[in-house]
Amino acid sequence: MAAALTVLLIGCLLQSALCGRFEVIIPQTIGVLSGSCVTIPCSFDVEDIYYSRLDETCRALWKYNEGTVVFDSSNPQSSAIQGELKGDLKRKDCTTTLNNMRPEHSNTYFLRVECKNLGHNFLDQKLHISVTDVPPTPTLTPSTLKVEEGTPVSLKCSAPAPCLSHPPTLTWSSSLGHIQESLQENQDRTKVKTSVLTFTASRLHHGEEISCTAVYNKQHGSPASSVSASLTADISCPWCGQYNTFMPQTIEVLSGSCVTIPCFFDVEDKYKLNVDETCRALWKNDQGTVVFDSSNPQTTGHLTGNLKNRDCTTSLNNMRPENSNKYFFRLDCNGLKYDFKQRKLGISVKGRF
The missing domain is CATH 2.60.40.10 (Immunoglobulins)
Incomplete structure (x- = not known):
């Protein structure tokens, strides 16, 4: 019973x-x-x-x-x-x-x-x-950002949405990565607008103020109200000041598609001034064959990063199963040439997933 x-x-x-x-x-x-x-x-x-x-x-x-x-x-x-x-x-x-x-x-x-x-x-x-008369301040989760370079970061901005016909609009101060918005329900069934910003932490973000602004549009043409929450990015780089690259260990790609390699590098402090507009990025396979040269990319790919900012992010086009290999990055500048062999990327090209 x-x-x-x-x-x-x-x-x-x-x-x-x-x-x-x-x-x-x-x-x-x-x-x-x-x-x-x-x-x-x-x-x-x-x-x-x-x-x-x-x-x-x-x-x-x-x-x-x-x-x-x-x-x-x-x-x-x-x-x-x-x-x-x-x-x-x-x-x-x-x-x-x-x-x-x-x-x-x-x-x-x-x-x-x-x-x-x-x-x-x-x-x-x-x-x-x-x-x-003052809208609620949006909530940032986490409230602080202290990570190492190359760490995947997910920041969530939340603002109450008591008026469902006029929910707040959420905007980020800078487009660091992908943004996804949603309207969620609290335990008491009230609503909250959320916006999630995801990106990979870079030394270039260190000290940057990242803010989220909630704009509330009122009824009957009354002026909108806005309020912001912010944090300061603290990005450390334990391998800075020495020859090193930061990139994934492995990437899988569908045959016939492209692959974007997120890539950052550093050099010894005494050579930092050599990283200038003369530099080019090369990618070599494990056998030492150059498969991409940013000074002559043709249709093989595109250097999307800025080498002067030590960003070697590169897209390689039309990958095929025979391109499955290990790859490393080479920096070639006026007065500085270096093969970053200490970290290699394994690319696996599949016929289908």
Whole structure:
């Protein structure tokens, strides 16, 4: 009997059901920008004997803590706070959007469901809405960036999205790599806009301020508001000041396609001035045959990096299975020539993946 009761309770929770009680599920707090809207995620339940009374006559009312009705879904245009019932009360969905919120609307709210043969104030769970003139500062995760050169980095910028019709726009200060955005749901069903920036850390990023700016567009033509969060990149290079390259150990590529080799190098300090516009990049296979020369690339590939910045990133075109080999980088400058054989890249060209 106890086991059956436990299964029933778990099933009830998993379905977000309230199991035949008068109860509402809403967030405890929501922060809203003045001049914008707020969408309140809301679901409720009633005692089983009243379930059949949830019909087309039902309306949702939102009240201040002192009992003043500020929104009535049956007459939204004449409500003190205009808005729209987004949910379907017959399905016990009371999700509501309140528009053009102002600081004077900061208050504690509760829901009342009123039907022809049913009326109930859901006083057990209340929502506090805080309306401010300043948007919330976005959150950077991680909050600090201290890594070695060549480390894959993933920075996430998050900003609350209380107004679903006007979610914030997130922009990064610099295009270091790939950016992917999404709208995610918190545990209390409020929404958050996220933007993830991924890139490979380079010494060129050391000391750079990386910032994410959230721009909130308001309703009815009110001026947009923006706020930023930033961090300073701390990129160390344990092998700097000596002959070395940093690149992957292996890369797999599809036959007939190209391969981009992320590549950075360094030289002894006394030769750094020799790394200038005279330099060219060469790639050799394990047998010492030159397969790419940046001074005469033709159709074999393209040097995408800047050698003066010690960036030897290179794309090789039209790879074939017979090109499967180990490769190393050679730097050829006026007064400086060096084969970086201490680190080699194994390229495996497959007919298909």
